[in-house]
Amino acid sequence: MSSIVIVGGHGKIALLLARALTGQGHSVRSTIRAEPHGAEVEAAGAAPWTLDIESADVGDFADAFGAADAVVFSAGAGGDGNIDRKHTVDLGGSLKSIAAAKRAGIARFVQVSAMGVDEPLPEDTDPVWRAYVEAKRDADAALRASGLDWTIVRPGALTDDVATDQVQMAPRLPRGSVPRADVAAVLVAVLEDDSTIGSQFELTSGPNTISDALASLR
Numbered sequence: 310m311s312s313i314v315i316v317g318g319h320g321k322i323a324l325l326l327a328r329a330l331t332g333q334g335h336s337v338r339s340t341i342r343a344e345p346h347g348a349e350v351e352a353a354g355a356a357p358w359t360l361d362i363e364s365a366d367v368g369d370f371a372d373a374f375g376a377a378d379a380v381v382f383s384a385g386a387g388g389d390g391n392i393d394r395k396h397t398v399d400l401g402g403s404l405k406s407i408a409a410a411k412r413a414g415i416a417r418f419v420q421v422s423a424m425g426v427d428e429p430l431p432e433d434t435d436p437v438w439r440a441y442v443e444a445k446r447d448a449d450a451a452l453r454a455s456g457l458d459w460t461i462v463r464p465g466a467l468t469d470d471v472a473t474d475q476v477q478m479a480p481r482l483p484r485g486s487v488p489r490a491d492v493a494a495v496l497v498a499v500l501e502d503d504s505t506i507g508s509q510f511e512l513t514s515g516p517n518t519i520s521d522a523l524a525s526l527r
Contacts, residue, residue, distance in 0.1 A: 314340070323339060383496075
């Protein structure tokens with residue numbers, strides 16, 4: 310049994326991940342921005358820990374992480390149209406989480422990113438979308454340079470369809486979609502598979518089981 314902290318624990322993927330991990334006997338602590346979110350986190354089997362990603366410092370993050378075996382960064386500012394929050398949550402939250410993992414002596418770090426964020430953006434790109442893409446891109450670059458045992462998962466367009474266990478993974482894929490439930494299942498598999506350390510891959514629905522898709526990355 311492992312102890313895992315999910316940053317951004319009230320998100321849809323995070324709740325599915327917590328339920329899957331605790332169902333396998335793992336201990337999960339999920340950070341939440343507001344105490345009312347705690348009931349949903351507890352219903353997913355995780356222990357809520359109130360942590361405002363934007364105002365908290367690295368020490369606060371390290372306190373939340375404790376002696377966990379792994380950190381999953383799954384936080385995001387969402388579609389509120391606020392450019393500043395892309396920097397303070399999607400990027401700043403990741404940077405604080407990386408620094409806190411180092412401070413707490415936690416090597417394993419899995420990050421949920423987004424497909425295509427390394428691709429150049431057209432000049433007429435919407436400013437909010439540009440801020441989101443650049444935040445995810447820079448967060449991924451920081452994690453790759455961190456010295457931690459990292460894995461970066463870059464899903465395509467997210468849906469609320471049921472899990473299928475039918476996916477494809479590769480460093481680059483054609484645009485596609487994937488159920489959040491399958492993303493959560495991939496994260497569970499990644500946490501259990503040390504061969505994914507140092508891997509960055511895009512993820513969409515496809516013809517392979519999750520185990521076969523992970524094996525194809527080796």
